[in-house]
Amino acid sequence: MATLQFDPIQLDGMDGKNIQKLNSWIIRLIDNLSYILNNLELDNMTSETEKKFSQVQETVKMAKEAKEIADNMVKKLNSGELKGEPGEDGENGITPTIGDNGNWYLDTLDTGKPSRGEKGDQGEKGEKGDAGMSYEEGQWTPRLFNTTSNEIKTSIAAAMGNYYRVGNIVFVEAMILTTSSYACHHISGLPYEPNHNRPSQVYPIGVVSGSSGTNAPFNEISGSSSYYVKNGAYASGKTYDSWYVYGWYRKA
Numbered sequence: 001m002a003t004l005q006f007d008p009i010q011l012d013g014m015d016g017k018n019i020q021k022l023n024s025w026i027i028r029l030i031d032n033l034s035y036i037l038n039n040l041e042l043d044n045m046t047s048e049t050e051k052k053f054s055q056v057q058e059t060v061k062m063a064k065e066a067k068e069i070a071d072n073m074v075k076k077l078n079s080g081e082l083k084g085e086p087g088e089d090g091e092n093g094i095t096p097t098i099g100d101n102g103n104w105y106l107d108t109l110d111t112g113k114p115s116r117g118e119k120g121d122q123g124e125k126g127e128k129g130d131a132g133m134s135y136e137e138g139q140w141t142p143r144l145f146n147t148t149s150n151e152i153k154t155s156i157a158a159a160m161g162n163y164y165r166v167g168n169i170v171f172v173e174a175m176i177l178t179t180s181s182y183a184c185h186h187i188s189g190l191p192y193e194p195n196h197n198r199p200s201q202v203y204p205i206g207v208v209s210g211s212s213g214t215n216a217p218f219n220e221i222s223g224s225s226s227y228y229v230k231n232g233a234y235a236s237g238k239t240y241d242s243w244y245v246y247g248w249y250r251k252a
Helices: 016-038 047-079
Strands: 096-098 103-106 109-114 135-140 143-145 156-166 169-182 186-188 205-209 219-222 228-230 240-250
Touching (some): 016 047, 143 156, 205 219
Antiparallel strands (some): 096 103, 135 156, 156 169, 169 240, 205 240, 219 228
């Protein structure tokens, strides 16, 4: 007569690994019990044997039911339905800090690990950049000429001017007030020598008289030592007691 020899199962939890272990054990149990049942000599059974046989059959039925339960637990575990109860909050961990020596500390423990990486090698020297544009500002004194060579000197009430230089571009503004009226042939005293390499020495520098006077927005710059801007609207009979200069030109 066949006998059942089967080691008991030992589980240490109900996680996926242990459920799979239980499932395998149940399958082996059913296989072994089925083997025994199939090899019993039913004709020679006593009443006591028949009783035990019925008990074995009931055990096989229970094992099959247990296998179905285990299979369902595996499915639920895989689908995420089986979740344990939330555990208690753990204690606060240790926040790393940087010590006076620059190392990482865990509470009062010096880890010996520096908080900064090692200093790298010096990089290659970069190319020299382009020179930036220089800036300058100041004052200049405008001088009024009513002819090519006659400068008005004794009747000047005020003569003042400002300039602003950005790189090679010079912005100028000036005012001349006189006690009598004069024509303006040109205004001299520009702060910088103009660029003579231009095809034309005409620049957007305006020469303007009083509110009812002449206005020449583009004029020629000339001169060899004292540089001046000509009045393109010059006429000897057009005399005023105020003249203004404004605009820009390129310096040499």
